[in-house]
Amino acid sequence: MKKGKQLKLKVQLLSYKMVLLTIVLLIGYGCDTDDTQTVVTFTELTFQEEFDTDGTPSTATWNYDIGTGLDGWGNQELQYYTDRPENITVNNGVLIITANQEDFNGAGYTSARITTKDIFEQQYGRFEARIRAPFGPGLWPAFWMLGANSDEVVWPACGEIDIMEIRGQNPSILVGSVHGPGYSAGEAISKDYDLVNDRFDTGFHVFGIEWGPKYVNYYVDDVLYSQITPEDVTGEWIFDDQPFYIILNVAVGGTFPGPPNADTRFPQTMLVDYVRAYK
Amino acid sequence: MKKERNIYSKIALLLGFILALSVGCEREVSDDVEFAAFGNNPDVFIDGFSGGLEYLPFAGSKLDAFTVDSDESYQGDSSMRFDVPNEGDPSGSFAGAIFPDNGGRDLTGYDALTFWAKATKAATINEIGFGNDFGANKFLVTKQNLRISTTWTKYIIPIPDPFKLTVEKGLFWYSEGPEDGDGYTFWIDELQFENLGTVAQPQPAIFNGVDETSQTFIGITSTVIGLTQTFNLATGIDQTVTAAPSYFTFSSTDVDVARVNELGEIAVVGTGTAKITATLGGVSAKGSLTIESLGTFLAAPTPPARDAGDVISIFSDAYTNVPVDFYNGFFAPFQTTLGGADLNINGDNIIKYTELNFVASEFKNPTVDATPMTHLHVDIQVQEAIDSGDFIRIELGDFGPNSAFGGGDDSSGSVTIDGTALLNNQWVSLDIPLDDFSGLTSRSNLAQIFFISDATISTILVDNMYFYR
Numbered sequence A: 001m002k003k004g005k006q007l008k009l010k011v012q013l014l015s016y017k018m019v020l021l022t023i024v025l026l027i028g029y030g031c032d033t034d035d036t037q038t039v040v041t042f043t044e045l046t047f048q049e050e051f052d053t054d055g056t057p058s059t060a061t062w063n064y065d066i067g068t069g070l071d072g073w074g075n076q077e078l079q080y081y082t083d084r085p086e087n088i089t090v091n092n093g094v095l096i097i098t099a100n101q102e103d104f105n106g107a108g109y110t111s112a113r114i115t116t117k118d119i120f121e122q123q124y125g126r127f128e129a130r131i132r133a134p135f136g137p138g139l140w141p142a143f144w145m146l147g148a149n150s151d152e153v154v155w156p157a158c159g160e161i162d163i164m165e166i167r168g169q170n171p172s173i174l175v176g177s178v179h180g181p182g183y184s185a186g187e188a189i190s191k192d193y194d195l196v197n198d199r200f201d202t203g204f205h206v207f208g209i210e211w212g213p214k215y216v217n218y219y220v221d222d223v224l225y226s227q228i229t230p231e232d233v234t235g236e237w238i239f240d241d242q243p244f245y246i247i248l249n250v251a252v253g254g255t256f257p258g259p260p261n262a263d264t265r266f267p268q269t270m271l272v273d274y275v276r277a278y279k
Numbered sequence B: 001m002k003k004e005r006n007i008y009s010k011i012a013l014l015l016g017f018i019l020a021l022s023v024g025c026e027r028e029v030s031d032d033v034e035f036a037a038f039g040n041n042p043d044v045f046i047d048g049f050s051g052g053l054e055y056l057p058f059a060g061s062k063l064d065a066f067t068v069d070s071d072e073s074y075q076g077d078s079s080m081r082f083d084v085p086n087e088g089d090p091s092g093s094f095a096g097a098i099f100p101d102n103g104g105r106d107l108t109g110y111d112a113l114t115f116w117a118k119a120t121k122a123a124t125i126n127e128i129g130f131g132n133d134f135g136a137n138k139f140l141v142t143k144q145n146l147r148i149s150t151t152w153t154k155y156i157i158p159i160p161d162p163f164k165l166t167v168e169k170g171l172f173w174y175s176e177g178p179e180d181g182d183g184y185t186f187w188i189d190e191l192q193f194e195n196l197g198t199v200a201q202p203q204p205a206i207f208n209g210v211d212e213t214s215q216t217f218i219g220i221t222s223t224v225i226g227l228t229q230t231f232n233l234a235t236g237i238d239q240t241v242t243a244a245p246s247y248f249t250f251s252s253t254d255v256d257v258a259r260v261n262e263l264g265e266i267a268v269v270g271t272g273t274a275k276i277t278a279t280l281g282g283v284s285a286k287g288s289l290t291i292e293s294l295g296t297f298l299a300a301p302t303p304p305a306r307d308a309g310d311v312i313s314i315f316s317d318a319y320t321n322v323p324v325d326f327y328n329g330f331f332a333p334f335q336t337t338l339g340g341a342d343l344n345i346n347g348d349n350i351i352k353y354t355e356l357n358f359v360a361s362e363f364k365n366p367t368v369d370a371t372p373m374t375h376l377h378v379d380i381q382v383q384e385a386i387d388s389g390d391f392i393r394i395e396l397g398d399f400g401p402n403s404a405f406g407g408g409d410d411s412s413g414s415v416t417i418d419g420t421a422l423l424n425n426q427w428v429s430l431d432i433p434l435d436d437f438s439g440l441t442s443r444s445n446l447a448q449i450f451f452i453s454d455a456t457i458s459t460i461l462v463d464n465m466y467f468y469r
Helices: A015-029 A072-076 B002-023
Strands: A045-049 A063-065 A079-081 A088-091 A094-104 A107-111 A113-115 A125-132 A139-147 A160-165 A173-179 A189-194 A205-212 A215-220 A223-228 A244-252 A268-278 B043-045 B066-069 B079-084 B095-105 B112-119 B123-130 B141-148 B153-158 B168-176 B184-194 B211-218 B221-223 B228-232 B238-243 B248-252 B258-260 B265-268 B272-280 B288-296 B311-315 B338-345 B348-354 B358-362 B375-382 B391-398 B411-418 B427-433 B446-452 B460-468
Touching (some): A079 A244, A107 A244, A125 A139, A125 A160, A160 A205, A160 A215, A173 A215, A189 A215, A189 A223, A244 A268, B043 B168, B079 B095, B112 B123, B123 B153, B123 B184, B141 B153, B153 B238, B168 B184, B211 B265, B211 B338, B248 B258, B258 B272, B411 B446, B427 B460, B446 B460
Parallel strands (some): A079 A107, B211 B288
Antiparallel strands (some): A045 A268, A063 A113, A094 A107, A094 A268, A125 A205, A125 A268, A139 A160, A139 A244, A160 A173, A173 A189, A205 A215, B043 B184, B066 B079, B079 B184, B112 B153, B123 B168, B141 B238, B221 B265, B228 B238, B258 B265, B348 B460, B358 B446, B375 B427, B375 B460, B391 B411, B391 B446
16 A cells, blocks of 8 residues: 555546646645656547447447356356346436346346446556446446457466446445456455545546556545555556456455345446556 | 536536625625525534434333444544344333434435444344434334344435425434344444435335235225335345335225325225226335225124024134134135135125126034034125026035045035025125024034025125024
């Protein structure tokens, strides 16, 4: 954990705001150069999904992962993923992934998971999405990436970058992680960000990374809260080798959040306003 | 983009402030300006009483249960100490008090009352909250059964709807009795209203979130109960508090049938069906009450006082009833009759049967020896037009010496009441000599009373069903 670096730098979506905040930073942090980091700003749009067309997200842009995977997608997750509108649809310019409590093909919950595998894959750049999270114990929304060779090698050799993961029982805590050989699952290189006096399920927030050679920078809204570099990982750095693809999903239960309980309210929805990538 | 507007508005504010400082001209406040009349001090007890705060213990409570403790605190140099008495303590049977600021405070800018607490042992505080001012308690909030432990822990009591608290006097209250007979001590510190920003996902409820149905009559009043507000806290847990009716906005789907006021009092004013629902802070409450008003109700005549030895009551509020297994056996497959002893009108229990073809009340545990009795009394109100040929046959069943149905020793007898002897929407009191039940060879093991209409009459009320002499 590099607490000292948190909050010290601001990633800007638009340049004119950057000037403003630069001034704020100059005033606020003055000569405190020890915490300075280099933030690469990627501005050339390479992928843009605004969810402007009502109905089911297009299979030209998204793959649907269906079912329960192997061992609940490797995490003992409890949901069955479908492509039904009850679980995934676009309405009023927003993607809605809905986790329902229902008996379905042997599972007690349903939800949805979409990916850009073999459709949009990119090495390095900025990947961001504007999302309102679901809430409640056992809910596990995620905006994340896997290495393009995820079907050819055994996870975590392909690498995984988790841009946004939230445990529904911690509605104010964002988790940003990387997984690789020697540092996966419970041993992932992770950092929490506490949205003090606010929550991720009551409004939209922008979650993003800027990924370049030997670093992944994590930001939420205008706050850069984490940088992960080869020095931080307890194994081989595998994020300079291949393109990654994007995944959006809402899991129920599993090793990360634990199971839902009597306080968990269903249905739960994750709203996604847009997903964009830049290089 | 909302974010940028915020930033710019802050800049504008800042610039405005700088300008104001630089220009520095003084002006009278315009007549349009209205200042808030009430302070918004969030502090209740930090290291002592906040300004205006008073201590008023409940009558019957241990009056000195509360003290300011300067030896124990979560932060600062003192805390609130509460000594819950042992059972039988002559100084009071429980600890309980309100802490009002009778000047009133504007709490609209906060979303919760928070405090740190610890106790000499793990315990459950019966009631703790705010909004109690020894007045109307209009915006009373109670957290029931708050579990506390022996280590300082922060507790959050959410405000159901902060916009209601423009002038709140009741800043804090509690009531706690001994735990399993034993008193103990708990401390509260840093008691204050806060704007946490993480009190979210409201889920109000009335009738404890259940959709209920009630049959009633014109003139009967009742109250919306089971009023709660639930928020999800930053810890992921749902916190449910009991909320006073005035936090809710109630409505009735048909005000010509039932009306509901801001205190949740329901008045039935006409015949028909109306559904009572509510919202809190613009969020629909779970739960409702569907009222089926049957119109004007007149109770059956109250039975005369009788010595206990002169009456065997199966169903009445005037006498003590013998053990009854049921007032509707739902005998499959031929019985259509629904309902039973489920009407209660101002404390008057009444049986209502619908879709009647036949129905039995059974009292076989033990069976009843009505040998000394001379009559069966029953009040019947038919709730529909009575046609020619309609009837209700009353049948008594005796289970014989084996006190069980069947076995070759049972007997039964019946008396048929012709429709002409019954009245629509009016009680008819029947006193039938037991000797008229021809075929009933014994009444020393009575166990059943049947009403049989063969569907000629389908809806009846029944009251005051007893044997007497």
